[in-house]
């Protein structure tokens with residue numbers, strides 16, 4: 007069935023930029039207030055959020071977005087008591103880092119940016135490395151000026167913090183569900199399984215968390231890997247990256263607060279821990295991207311198998327199968343269902359006069375014209391050649407007749423293009439329709455019986471002069 011998606015109305019850019027500025031302001035406050043947990047703002051979500059949002063919504067990536075983000079950054083520092091000079095320097099470095107990451111990702115194919123390609127995880131790692139390096143290099147000079155510390159300390163701290171935040175947060179932003187996602191875009195083959203089985207991957211993760219809390223030590227970092235991989239194979243890329251974010255942040259917070267029994271001895275251990283945690287998330291992310299790529303390929307394949315490649319309506323087998331299912335599910339409805347067979351009149355002449363290309367355009371145009379007249383619950387398919395069929399559930403015989411007439415008249419009244427893209431001279435066409443209602447066949451006739459009856463009625467419609475509806 008042809009369906010047109012109503013495009014979601016985009017938010018006015020000015021509002022979106024304002025929201026971005028507020029979001030960055032809030033994210034900076036979260037980072038600033040998270041500092042007491044340890045490791046000097048190990049959780050600094052603002053830069054990763056900015057990078058993720060600019061990549062996800064390319065139409066926002068204009069100068070006002072940077073201006074709004076800059077105001078958000080500086081305002082957060084100023085309201086929490088930082089000096090102007092330090093706020094300007096550090097936040098210029100934040101902006102530079104996020105911009106460098108955005109430059110790496112912005113030109114990539116949309117499916118790579120949506121984490122639907124196997125290489126997506128590697129591009130993300132590259133962008134995170136570039137963004138953290140640029141940010142760290144730009145910011146580290148502030149260490150001797152404002153913190154009385156060597157610039158190398160801030161360089162390693164900044165780089166490792168940023169790498170972790172970019173690798174954990176950007177995937178969540180990029181893979182978050184969108185209004186235009188096709189149904190069943192989530193992968194994992196969990197559809198139709200019991201709730202218990204669906205919850206098994208996340209339960210294994212919780213179990214691993216419990217075990218590593220008891221055992222502790224440096225090896226505890228990797229205890230969660232099997233659970234994360236299982237989640238990546240089972241859930242959507244969004245859910246998997248969200249779980250990685252939670253697990254890795256919990257690891258850092260657990261180490262900082264002493265809940266996890268591993269105490270870094272010196273600054274080098276902290277650097278190593280952060281980079282290790284980041285790379286821990288890379289494996290499940292790569293698996294989630296590969297899994298999403300496979301799910302997308304399967305969805306496209308399934309769509310190609312079930313739809314006619316010329317007109318986009320259901321292919322014969324899919325129509326017969328879905329039609330049979332629809333009829334069975336509506337067998338006990340009081341109104342009943344109708345089956346229509348529709349055949350383009352004198353279609354051979356179109357091919358002979360204008361060529362097969364024009365004939366193809368006519369078939370596409372007629373399919374679209376008829377689909378527009380049908381309800382969302384109706385099915386429309388191409389049986390082959392210039393012959394279509396429709397299944398209309400829950401209609402009375404009178405309503406079915408009226409709908410068949412509407413279809414006939416819609417085709418008759420519309421001029422159709424002879425060349426792709428509405429080009430070339432227009433052509434006119436008509437269809438003959440055979441209609442059968444389940445009530446006239448005893449109420450519980452199957453798809454084959456109804457099609458046969460509709461076909462006989464169609465034959466009559468042709469014999470009686472075409473461009474008409476005949477009832478079985």
Ligand SMILES: Nc1nc2c(ncn2[C@@H]2O[C@H](COP(=O)(O)OP(=O)(O)OP(=O)(O)O)[C@@H](O)[C@H]2O)c(=O)[nH]1
Nearest residue numbers: 349350351352353354355357362363365366391392
């Ligand atoms: N362009 C195009 N032509 C097709 C396609 N499939 C079948 N045809 C042509 O459709 C024509 C069908 O011709 P006929 O069965 O004689 O029917 P008709 O000319 O529509 O005449 P009536 O049905 O009796 O009104 C044939 O010439 C086929 O070659 C297709 O996918 N594209």
